[in-house]
Amino acid sequence: MCGIVGLFAKDKRLEPQLGALLSDMLITMSDRGPDSAGVAVYGHGHDGRAKITLQNGDPDADLDALVAALRHATGETIAATRRGTHAVLELGAGAVNAARRILIDRFAEWRVMSTGGAIEIYKEVGLPARVVEAFDVPGMTGTHGIGHTRMATESAVTTHGAHPFSTGADECLVHNGSLSNHNNIRRDLARKGLTFETENDSEVAAAYLTDRMNDGADLGQALECALRDLDGFFTFVVGTRDGFGVLRDPIACKPAVMAETDRFVAFGSEYRALVDLPGIEGARVWEPEPATVYFWRH
């Protein structure tokens, strides 16, 4: 099981509704996976600025002290916004790597969910309705977003085992299925210097795509490579700063429905997730083909 939803706005007038539409889609999929839920929302970034989304399970954790320490160490102006157990730091894009090192060395209780110019990731254990409310996802504006509700099979039910997984700047992946060769691929990628936060198979898929894109592939090309190298069952929905992709394995037993109008592209594990989208009556609705890369860009 697991439920996936995705929404890619083609019409800018949909952007203020993106969080609300994505939240409703995800809540509809709750009974496909009640363990944990998460979303990646791509907002409008600011030129030369980047965002780091952090998570800390302790509600009394001192965000101000963290920001002060980062400001002192990097000399950057840092804006911080807290949302539930997560916080988003905005700082100069050039300071992200330095800030990340400081976080790992001195503030390990704050875990990095994502980094990038546009992406923010929010995920927690629990039902989608509770998770989207805790982060006020319905109030978010964005160009595209991806959501996942999890029925755990491959690793523990924890915040970090929840989807989406982000292993590169502005990249994210959600997965319905299970991979069978993820341990080998994890070892190969670790040898190349990629790091992993969990034992989860889906994180390996995310890192695999990151590695391909680091080597110069675009998202569409990276997904073509995944068909060759990843073994197992998968329906993936992936995001980059300006792109949105879908891929199903050749057996394609994990369900998928897509809809496209001149205003949006939408993905749902089931048609139920799509029924409240504006103009769905006139949309082209189809089941994505097995072993076929679908890929849109802004």
Place this chain on the structure above:
Amino acid sequence: MTAELLDLAQTPLRDINAALQAQARGGNRTRWEIANPRGSHALAVGLDAPIEVTIRGSTGYYCGGMNKQATVRIAGSAGPGVAENMMSGRVIVDGDASQYAGATGRGGLLVVNGNAASRCGISMKGIDIVVRGNIGHSSAFMAQKGNLVVLGDAGEGLGDSIYEARLFVRGTVSSLGADCTEKEMRPEHLALLDRLLKDAGMDDARPDQFRRYGSARTLYNFNIDNASAY
């Protein structure tokens, strides 16, 4: 007679199915319409009366499953497992059907006016399935009895490990599965196909445009020469 309207926006799914299933115990309301299906699962399942049910929109998993006698029309597309294990009657999908349409069906007629996805007619045991568009991979896998008619193309592995079902395809077949082979179209097959096409309302297709596929029957008995493969 006007149809009895059931609205999923107002009436719970279980009550709607109970009202339709109750017709098996006698009733004079033969025409029903279901509004606002919104992709609901297990809609109009387990019917056992000669009633007509029209669903105004797209359905989720298992619509029309285990049907006996009833005619269920989906004026939209159907999710996975439409008409699964149908016994008799008809299920008609105006749009597309997702995976394993008509799986394990024992009788009746399933008509898909759009495309059907993978595993269409998997393990069919007597059902007739007519698809206007294409069907996906692994269709009629382990099919045992019945007829699958495809006006479009068939995906990879058609009829893998098939027993005795008949498969008729007008378009191309990406590949045949193990022990599935093309067979001669004899007069009785043309007559059968003519009846199925007419029954399904496919007036623009002619039986002589189709090719027939079925079991080569080489998997029926264990071949000792293959022992080393196990």
